[in-house]
Amino acid sequence: MTEIRLATLKDVPALAKLEAESFPYDAMSARSFRRFIKLGEAELWVLDQNASLLGYAIMLYRPATKLARLYSFAIAQQARRQGFGNQLLKHMETLAKAEHSLFMRLEVKADDSAAVGFFQQRGYHDIGLKNDYFDDHSDAVVLQKQLHFFDSERTPRRVPYLTQTTPFTCGPTSLLMALSYFGHEYARPDLEELELWREATTIYMTSGHGGCGPHGLARAAHKRGLEVELWVSQPGPVLLDSVRNAQKRDVMARIQVADIAALEQAGVTMHVGDYYANQLEQDLAADKLVIALISTYQFDQSKAPHWVLVTAIDDDFVYINDPDEDTVPWQSPVERQYIPIPRETFSRAFGYGSKRLRAALVLAR
Template identity: 55%
Template sequence: MNSMNKAAAQAAPDNAVPCSLERATLAHVPELVTIEQRSFHIDRISERSFKRFISQNIGDFRVAVQNDQVVGYYIVLYRQATNLARLYSLAVDPDFRRQGIGRKLLAAAEHDADERHCLFLRLEVQLDNQAALALYHQQNYYDMEIRAEYYEDDTDALVLQKLLPRYQPSGEQRLVPYLTQSTEFTCGPASLLMAMAYFDIPSAEHQHEELEIWREATTIFMTSGHGGCGPHGLARAAVRRGMAVTVHVSKSGPLLMDSVRNEEKKRIMSRIQQADINALESAGVPIEVGDYSLDQLRSDLDSGKLVVALISTYVFDQSKAPHWVLICAADDEYVYINDPDQDTFAWQSAADRQYLPIPHNTFKRAFGYGSRKQKAALVLSAAL
């Protein structure tokens, strides 16, 4: 993974030397490899990877050309079914820096992302790369978080983001912290832990607490391997940890029964979920049966709550697995989620999964699981 997102571009003087931008072709690869070798000492993009980006037409890949020589490039990548772009890499040949080329490349990358109706352009940069940081801050990128020991040499990365022109934030926004699930079956606990962190509810060490929540909320079985978590079990775990919860489900009784075929497994899943339902009812936790609408979701978010929701990832990666995410915000066009999943694509970073903008129509298709579109959402706030 070329995790550098290597911003070698420098801030530019006013007397910038003209250069043209062209779509990268295989003929450019030898010069691109040379720029890569001259610009970075670790985490370089290989010749093979350059060719793959070009031949498979992955994202937007453009080169800066001056006097028939390639002097810089950028690669912007996109996540399917979302409006998020990632500046995967940007570099300027050391002999051609301080001529405005880096600034021109960055502006073109933003334009490409905007043309694809993306809300955000994100990147990672080394904390000690002061020239790159100066450029990004001058261009209105803001710091999101530090990722410790992110690079091959164990140096830290700063994640930056820019809201592209079409998005107008209102007021000051406190970001919901991001957390990556530590196992393939703990998306629900990881989503709950992010909400706890936002509401300043203390917890044990991340993986320990994540696995404890899973043990409390697991359905035992699921499509394959370890079972995930049911909505009622997650709600019980949230209540135990000092949260106020309202459960919204599309049907009464146990859910996710269609995820297994074996009747004995179905019986066990039903029994354990019914125990969770009984416990919630005894504790007076509201369980609302019906359609949890987008309007209701937005109302809950506007009141300061967060929502853990069950989705199908099929519209994003053609996988039919049930998946829990944390919904952090919504506006007239998008629902913003923290997705705890570790994606399999090498060019997707954790920063891509924080406040991930999902268009309303896409979210409506993703919200729910299975052929019967079973829906579940936990509306969370700190208990009074």
Template identity: 40%
Template sequence: MAEPALRFRSAGQHDLNALVNLEQRCFDADRLSKRSFRHQLQQDHNLFLVAERDAEVVGYVLVFLRRGTSLARLYSIAVAPEAHGLGLGRKLLTEAEQIAAERGRMFMRLEVRGDNQAAIRLYQTMGYRQFGRYPDYYEDHSDALRFHKRIIPRERVEEHLSDPEERVDYYAQTTEFTCGAASLLMAMHDLQEDVVCDQREELQIWREATTIFMTSGHGGCGPHGLAYAARKRGFQARVYVNQRGPLFMEGVRSESKKQILELVHQDFLDKLKEQGVPIEYGSLSLVRMHSLLEANALLLVLISTYRFDGRKAPHWVLLVDMDADFVYINDPDIDQDDAGSQLDKHYLPIPRASFEMMLHFGQNRLRCAVVVEAGSKP
């Protein structure tokens, strides 16, 4: 007698109870809750598929599709015990890869327990390569192994991502206003291993580099302040900015605040001159950025977050790598409600054309970057 046919379809709210039941039968720990399933079923930008056999849900796959990037992340996959031996896990993941590729994602990433040898073998036979480890990831404090695969083939696959020694370590900002400080910490730690990345140093850098005011809330860090903080700690720094005068002024209405911004800006200019930090008034091209990376520099780059979250907010990221198709960034901003968000923000691939559009901020199309290199004490 022939096996009942498998059918794949998008998950819906009517699958909620079946998904919860399947999760409980498949996993002893690190289960998705009913609340989590309900939330994910409401998201229209992710990929959520179920596998049916005889009108019963016997498997699912949930993939996050990050806005503004070429990255898909396998968040969870499950196969009912009675469906083992049918190759359903492979079929679900293959289906998810194909749909993610159709939606413009070129990379799939995932994490898996180091002792889950069956899953590791499956991923490896499907072309996934390990490129890192995330310590203390699961409820029982075991590590997660990180794998990735290019799901839209190219003649040249970037192999450097598979070598953990080549990667710039990740540090997440601990406040909403310290993206610049966190990005600088990552750069300095990569250039000098004894640099400690912690909240105390993050806040100290912010105090040294802040513009005091921005459009609302706490002031962020400007390129001049970040370059000063880097040089103060013994690193070579260079500022690239396409505007003269105080930055982030267009959203500030108070004259007293504008005067403070002007005073702080002039103070930074004086300090940079004293420290011998050059300022180049112009824009860095992607070609020039690539050549700086090849020369072992790292770049703090200001972007607009609009393509990520629909908000036109200035945000610092660390540019860590480039190839013919993509730029790779460490984005210090993580989703506190998503434990795996940090995995997505490390070596985040963005198409070069999309990144070029992110490099302009505000009506004045501000464009700025800070180049950081190893150096000696000033």
């Protein structure tokens, strides 16, 4: 009978033997196995068949990043190619999903094509190389799989996805996706993307082309016939803090003063205040879409302002269409649609700069 269970200290000799034959280039000691079992800082699972140990897996959870790390994984040589690896991996993925992990990640010896192939066939993507990673100085490929997807059965997947074509058009591209959802078709979306940018740019980047501010985007959305409600946590012109040059700051402020006046005249509702998750839930349930300003720090450790389109929410995740392919470069456009972001991560990412400027455009048909 085959059983997958947590390891006990009695398993250590068999684990050390399996380890030595599976990873001659970088084997863990019996002492390390004992430590994993005793300290409980990682989960050590074994697959045994009639009291003989055929495989094991070690998993570490990193709650902040929602990452489950498969620290080690092996099937005994004599038991390979019989489906045990598959069985154990499925078990580990089920555990990680139950912990609400978004991704499973592991390092595999780069020149072990059998092991790399095994994981790639099971949906793992190559997301990078670590040179000189193992004890024998060989390289490791970092493999990762997304575990959680939007439940398209519950709410049909519907908001179309577009990738921004320049580094400064995240806002316009988010707006284009929303426009397309609300029935606006453009023969040349690439031209419309720049048209929207030209209307909405606030020049808030320190160098190069500027990105778009909330008021400019709201104005461009309203001009195209969408119903717009704007939430900005601070009154008046925003995103000025990081701009050191007084002249640039003045230009940015004036552009926004004009945008705000135009929005007021057009009767667009502007709230000065924080936009919260319960409002997000209500608005999405009312078939609205929300363009939100996030800081990319939670995702790639760089503090750039970035607009994304929020498309859905459930108990655990906020789903976004992220126009920037660089946030999750290993994923295909289909996977960048409805990207699940754990609710706490989204709430930390939602807000930009030292004053945590929160800006959201709520859009309806």
